[in-house]
Amino acid sequence: MVEQVHLILHSDHSEDAPLASWVHYVDGRPSSGLKTGDLLQAQKSIGDAALTVYVPGIDILLTRIDLPGGRRSQLRNALPYALEDSLIDDVETLHCTLGSRIDETTYYAAVVDDELMQGWQELFQQAGLYPKVMLPDTLLLPWQPDQWTLYCETDRVRVRSGAAEGFICDINSLASILKLSLNQADQGIPRSIKLIHCRQGDIDLSGLPEDIKLIDDDSASTGSLQQFLLQNQTEEPAINLLQGPYAPDSRIHKQLQPWYAAAALALVLLLLGLSNNLLEYRNLSRQSTQLQEQMSEVFHSVYPQAKRVRNPYQRMQSELKKTQGGNEELLFRDMLTQIAPVAKSAKNLKVLNLRYHRSQMELLVELPDLESLEGFKQQLQQNTRWEVTLKSADASEDKVLGRLLISKST
Secondary structure, eight states: OOEEEEEEEOTTOOSSSOEEEEEEEETTEEOSOOEEEEHHHHHHHHTTSEEEEEEOGGGEEEEEEEOOSOOHHHHHHHHHHHHGGGOSSOGGGEEEEEEEESSSSEEEEEEEEHHHHHHHHHHHHHTTOOOSEEEEGGGGSOOBTTEEEEEEOSSEEEEEEETTEEEEEEGGGHHHHHHHHHHTOTTOOOSEEEEESOOTTTSOOTTOOTTSEEEEOGGGOSSOGGGGGGGOOOSOOSOOSOOGGGSOOHHHHHHHGGGHHHHHHHHHHHHHHTGGGHHHHHHHHHHHHHHHHHHHHHHHHHOTTOOOOSOHHHHHHHHHHHHHHHHHHHHHHHHHHHHHHHHHHSTTOEEEEEEEETTEEEEEEEESSHHHHHHHHHHHHHHSSEEEEEEEEEEOSSOEEEEEEEEEOO
16 A cells, blocks of 8 residues: 655745645555645654655746657756756756756756745755655646646636646736747647636636637636645656755665665764763854854844744844845836837737746847847847847747847946
């Protein structure tokens, strides 16, 4: 009897009491209803069962990548540099994971901020949870070959387009992003699109090819995204975010198990040999406690309204990051204020997508021809104080798609 637990971390969880939902499986079938609580409650319920967790998919990029032949460990090392040209952020700050192989040279891949991965891992470890598999919650949506799935929420839409592919977008941008995704779909245009919690009259699906069939299917789930856990399949996933430094260490434990007895004896001898240093250790521990109390006093003097915190150093770092985030918002507003008039004055310009992260803005625009795209780039360069770089241009018969990177001048 194989026991598994599938758990989803709510995207709106709070720092003090993160909420999660989970379902127990035995031999691939649900053996419990949907349970909800914080991670400490989840740990008591889960015990030693194999754990698969789903984290917010809005923070994760799912894509495909072409890689040359080689061992999987070599491909994982080469993956960040193969993805580098298509990413805004420095690959050194990102965690890139390699999924299953699609064909001879094509693989699924996922990219997430490394700090987010560290935060999720610490969150689970603090509760005593050690997942074997970590997936974006986008992959909770049902999927089958030749069919995409749309799941509508209040202000955004989740789209699953493959075994390890999908995205989340603002509901007002759905039509343009869906059209762009269909144009770039490596696996081909789907025969049908399943709509869950989506009314065709409430969302813009204009511009879709006429031969794509739209299927209204509210029967898949009558409640929230978490209830898809009850309908989830337990087969091997096409990708797992827990790779590299975040890979589960169960295999290492199995390999080291024959040496546990010898290691325990060596530890006893080591402790006996270090007994003379015990007094010094106690003194250092006392000093550490005093420093911790002093840091707490400094923190509360700066943030008198804050409640009691366990780690004032980490909390101070968190507050500083929030302050830095405010500066980013001012920079974004300044950049948008200068760029918007130039974009408005450009003839036949369509802005298909806008992305801002860490002092850089990426625009995906549509123009009639390459000359218009170059002209728009020059207007931005001349009429703003930002550095403008043309990352890519894709020309068809009657239009050009251009990707512009706008950043601080060096």
